[in-house]
Amino acid sequence: MKDSDFIKVFAPATVANVCCGFDVLGFALDQPGDEVWVRQKESPGVTISAIEGICGLSTDPAENVVGIVAQKMLRELDVPFGVELQLHKGMPVGSGLGSSAASSAAAAFAVNELMGRPFTTQELVPFAMEGERLASGSAHADNVAPSLLGGFVLVRSYDPLDVIPLGVPLELYCTVVHPQVELKTSLARSILKKDIPLQKGIRQWGNLAGLMAGLLKADYSLVSRSLHDEIFEPERAFLIPLFRQAKEAALEAGALGAGISGSGPSIFALSATATQARQVEQAIQQVYANSGIDLNTYVTQVPEQGARLVSQPTLHAQK
Amino acid sequence: MKDSDFIKVFAPATVANVCCGFDVLGFALDQPGDEVWVRQKESPGVTISAIEGICGLSTDPAENVVGIVAQKMLRELDVPFGVELQLHKGMPVGSGLGSSAASSAAAAFAVNELMGRPFTTQELVPFAMEGERLASGSAHADNVAPSLLGGFVLVRSYDPLDVIPLGVPLELYCTVVHPQVELKTSLARSILKKDIPLQKGIRQWGNLAGLMAGLLKADYSLVSRSLHDEIFEPERAFLIPLFRQAKEAALEAGALGAGISGSGPSIFALSATATQARQVEQAIQQVYANSGIDLNTYVTQVPEQGARLVSQPTLHAQK
Incomplete structure (x- = not known):
């Protein structure tokens, strides 16, 4: 056969x-x-x-x-x-x-x-x-x-x-950067606290509701304003080398927002255009340029x- | 003048x-x-x-x-x-x-x-x-x-x-029942815990995201499936006489969902039609019929x- x-x-x-x-x-x-x-x-x-x-x-x-x-x-x-x-x-x-x-x-x-x-x-x-x-x-x-x-x-x-x-009636492009470091999902989950402060929870679900509205009403600005993680990213960021610098570089390069993909170590950023998403890719690559960490990077439309x-x-x- | x-x-x-x-x-x-x-x-x-x-x-x-x-x-x-x-x-x-x-x-x-x-x-x-x-x-x-x-x-x-x-591109009708009992907002807030269990938080924001999608995609069923409060309603329900019975009666009468309005004591229920909302009003009124508690009730469209x-x-x- x-x-x-x-x-x-x-x-x-x-x-x-x-x-x-x-x-x-x-x-x-x-x-x-x-x-x-x-x-x-x-x-x-x-x-x-x-x-x-x-x-x-x-x-x-x-x-x-x-x-x-x-x-x-x-x-x-x-x-x-x-x-x-x-x-x-x-x-x-x-x-x-x-x-x-x-x-x-x-x-x-x-x-x-x-x-x-x-x-x-x-x-x-x-x-x-x-x-x-x-x-x-x-x-x-x-x-x-x-x-x-x-x-x-x-x-x-x-x-x-x-x-x-x-x-979602909104064209979105995603830049994904995978720093080739080992990070167990079980570790990323185990460091999460079992309780979350109510005030952080409120801000988190306010942002999620904003993200839903932005996606469904095709409002890039609202998507961008809503792409925050008040709870988990601050707890997990240290697991990913250069995460904060990479995120900052993505936002400076024009990404709508950026964060940890799943439980990491990949970093994702969303952009409104393919050109922007490529610029975000380059900006993050520069952050890791002299780090000795190998990267896989992908730039794709959200299909x-x-x-x-x-x-x-x-x-x-x-x- | x-x-x-x-x-x-x-x-x-x-x-x-x-x-x-x-x-x-x-x-x-x-x-x-x-x-x-x-x-x-x-x-x-x-x-x-x-x-x-x-x-x-x-x-x-x-x-x-x-x-x-x-x-x-x-x-x-x-x-x-x-x-x-x-x-x-x-x-x-x-x-x-x-x-x-x-x-x-x-x-x-x-x-x-x-x-x-x-x-x-x-x-x-x-x-x-x-x-x-x-x-x-x-x-x-x-x-x-x-x-x-x-x-x-x-x-x-x-x-x-x-x-x-x-x-929201969805016609919705609201039944509001105000049991005339005194309930201080400050008390209703003070009984809330400062932390919430992560798992309840996840269910809560899953429902909020579902509610947003249901409202914005004009999906009554999804609105109905999402109208739950895993966190606050269970803590506050005891403050409102007959709340659980009233909510149950509203749902049995065909409401999409029901809950505490603000921090109470009013109860709200959402329905897809004015007729349904009137039936919900009657069902809740019956719950309080022999309670000795006076009610204000309102049935209005969400304008x-x-x-x-x-x-x-x-x-x-x-x-």
């Missing part, structure tokens, strides 16, 4: 938390992202036949997010065959850009395509969340939902799960679409 | 906090509200020549919110004459419906009319806030801003002040307009 037998799906990296939107707001990038390839196999169950672009990930389907997601979907659909998966990592792990989420989202989208789309894309979110449960110990949705659905997505509630694609079909099996490969 | 010499302005009652929107979100009602009448006088300074509809309010302009607001505006405008004010209270005090805010907003709007509108309505917010500072000790804006501007208004930030009229001119001086009274 050849590559051309596979359904190939791409799912993008995502920025979660988004300053004042801790744990509830995320948005998709156009790139980077992961591909999951899937094809039917006669024996039941899930196998992972290849993992490319990264070392050290398990091909045991119970130990890999793409396997977990596919297993969950097969159980739900109760089909008499199995699936073979390949994972093609196109983005760094541990970057704060939703690496496991992109893999999980791509797996859910790919298996759904193979099965003839029994689920809407939104219905795939809970399956992809199972990958997040394996990867981080909690089935959060603020990366997988935008990776699947594109654009900005609100996770209003987990119980019951209420995922709301926002359909309307998330996970997508890259290619279907070619005709000669189909029965 | 006669009544017809006065510029007469009405400013409406308001619902602040709005479940998950504690301290940042408020909306206007169509009624009840207060009127402030104003006319020029030759001597400088502010006098309050009459207060109707309520007993016990001071006519000393330094001790009455309408006087404070007018004084502040006169100082800012530096005019060589003074103003005479009358306050006609059309709503209960201490109800949680922004009584002092309605007076303050009406005073600011009226003096602005008298002066030939040197300020936009939005620019009147800081003046009206001075009335709130006198009334409650803190210059909050979440009642005066919707009373002046109408509709739903977000107070994103106080430093700097950032007041955002939301322009696009807030403070407004009721009448100008008639021609014969003008020079």
